[in-house]
Amino acid sequence: MEIISYDEIKELKFKGTQVAYAIVCERKLWLFSKGIALEHTSDRVNLGKLIDQTSFKSEEGYRDENVSIDFITSENxxxxxxxxxSKALEDAHLFQIKYYIYYLRKKGINALYGILHYPKMKKIRKVEFTEDDEIVLKKLLSGIENVLSLSSPPALVEKPYCKKCAYFEFCYG
Ligand code: SF4
Known part of the structure; x- marks a missing residue:
């Protein structure tokens, strides 16, 4: 099994949601990470319903102290x-799943690739993890560390999806 360095252990402490939020909005990343919990549960409930209505419910998830992966399958x-x-934040979804692949590999698990499922749109997307992805991901993880070291939330930078964000009232109220 590969030996994990101290820096890698630091990198592997983040949740997939934090990696996604690092792409979506650094302010949202900070608020979520500091436990300012205004997250609507509706998306999670809707996702749960969607999974229940599909064959995914029979598949096994992967959970540990950091990550919670919807499900895994095996194929060598x-x-x-x-x-x-929805595909609205697809770049964030991409790096969330790439982080899971990286995370599992660092834990000695042979993670081959990922699949993003958009059942409402009947679409799937295969996600590979390349050497370039590792460079981008490492920068992203170090950026998360920097954001979390701030004593107050990063300044508000308006985004097209702010109105749909659970922190909308907090930011604009
Ligand atoms: S409302 Fe906009 S600026 Fe505020 S946390 Fe959400 S995405 Fe970020």
Whole structure:
């Protein structure tokens, strides 16, 4: 099994949601990470319903102290699956699943690739993890560390999806 360095242990402490939020909005990342919990549960409930209505419910998830992967399958290695409601934040979904692949590999698990499922749109997307992805992901993880070291939330930078964000009232109220 590969030996994990101290820096890698630091990198592997984040949740997949934090990686996604690092792409979506650093302010949202900070608020979520500091436990300012205004997250609506509706998306999670909707996602749960969606998973229940599909064959995914029979598949096994992967959970540990940091990550919670929707489900995994095996095929000479592990395939990581994430189910999403919409493609609106696809770049964030991409790096969330790439982080899971990286995370599992660092834990000595042979994660081959990922699949993003968008069942409402009847679409799937295969996600590979390349050497370039590792460079981008490492920068992203170090950026998360920097954001979390701030004593107050990063300044508000308006985004097209702010109105749909659970922190909308907090930011604009
Ligand atoms: S409302 Fe906009 S600025 Fe505020 S946390 Fe959400 S996405 Fe970020």
């Amino acid at each position: 290695g592990i395939i990581v699956h994430e189910v999403k409601l």
